[in-house]
Amino acid sequence: MKAKVYITLKKGVLDPQGKAVMGALGTMGYREVKDVRVGKFMEIEVDSPSRQKAEERLKEMCEKLLANTVIEDYRFEILP
């Protein structure tokens, strides 16, 4: 089973990397860019007996390792 995990900074958490990207785009002439937020994207291949089990385990993985839940939100989707 394949899962896609998206990790983003929570609203209100400063994103210096995003600001740097926005600044770089600005100096390159892309002044229409008003905000950039950078997150992570993971493709995970899991060998699970069921979709429900995979979902449960992925939630745990996100909580324990993949995301820092103090400052980050996560969501994932399991591909059919």
Added chain:
Amino acid sequence: MKAKVYITLKKGVLDPQGKAVMGALGTMGYREVKDVRVGKFMEIEVDSPSRQKAEERLKEMCEKLLANTVIEDYRFEILP
């Protein structure tokens, strides 16, 4: 207009960060994880006169700055 940009390593490009995450998950007991690929995810707010223009400019931004097209693929979607 809001756009979501997904940047992933091309197939065949080694992903040591993904391997490290997979190793960490393995030592935590998540042995069902068979592969992890780590990419980037960006949320970009653009101020564009039209959706078509935004698409055109975003493609340029990806090609010129956001993705390293030698080793990375990108795709983006513009939210309505």
